[in-house]
Amino acid sequence: MQSSTVTAIVVAALSLGLASAAVHAETNGTGAQVPHALMDLSAQLPAPQAPTGMRTVYVGADLDGDGQPDIADPTGKGPRGEDAYGEGRFHARRDGGEREHEGVDYVSTPGQAVEVGHAIGHAHSLQRRYRAITDHVHLELADRRGKKLDAEKLILAKNAVFPAASAMGD
Numbered sequence: 001m002q003s004s005t006v007t008a009i010v011v012a013a014l015s016l017g018l019a020s021a022a023v024h025a026e027t028n029g030t031g032a033q034v035p036h037a038l039m040d041l042s043a044q045l046p047a048p049q050a051p052t053g054m055r056t057v058y059v060g061a062d063l064d065g066d067g068q069p070d071i072a073d074p075t076g077k078g079p080r081g082e083d084a085y086g087e088g089r090f091h092a093r094r095d096g097g098e099r100e101h102e103g104v105d106y107v108s109t110p111g112q113a114v115e116v117g118h119a120i121g122h123a124h125s126l127q128r129r130y131r132a133i134t135d136h137v138h139l140e141l142a143d144r145r146g147k148k149l150d151a152e153k154l155i156l157a158k159n160a161v162f163p164a165a166s167a168m169g170d
């Protein structure tokens with residue numbers, strides 16, 4: 001539910017961008033002739049079909065059986081691949097093999113909302129502390145006894161078809 005709210009906000013921002021571009025074109029154009037030409041063209045076009053796009057979505061497991069996901073990918077993006085600091089997957093090597101990574105790093109864009117079913121904050125850039133690292137949000141999951149769990153086994157990547165406007169959303 002929360003992620004669809006964010007998508008709606010992004011789409012609204014895109015629409016605003018288009019609207020201001022149109023206003024810009026009109027103020028620099030040659031007056032009323034441009035809008036007239038556009039109206040004539042659109043009258044001859046076939047009915048527009050909603051264009052679609054594919055994208056990967058991350059769906060959290062339903063742990064309590066109520067039909068709703070109980071955990072969520074905090075950024076909506078995939079796990080961090082290998083960079084100079086290692087990999088973002090669960091149990092990846094850290095400190096030359098002395099310890100294991102106890103969470104999963106989800107790629108993030110600085111400033112984006114971070115959600116785990118509800119919004120909990122915004123992602124920050126990590127570049128000051130770890131130069132050239134892939135910006136990410138570290139997600140650690142544990143069971144009731146404190147045993148760390150692999151988030152990638154509980155948050156599954158799926159392909160989903162979206163209207164092109166939302167596919168461009170992020």
Ligand SMILES: [Zn+2]
Binds near residue numbers: 101103105137138139
């Ligand atoms: Zn991490």
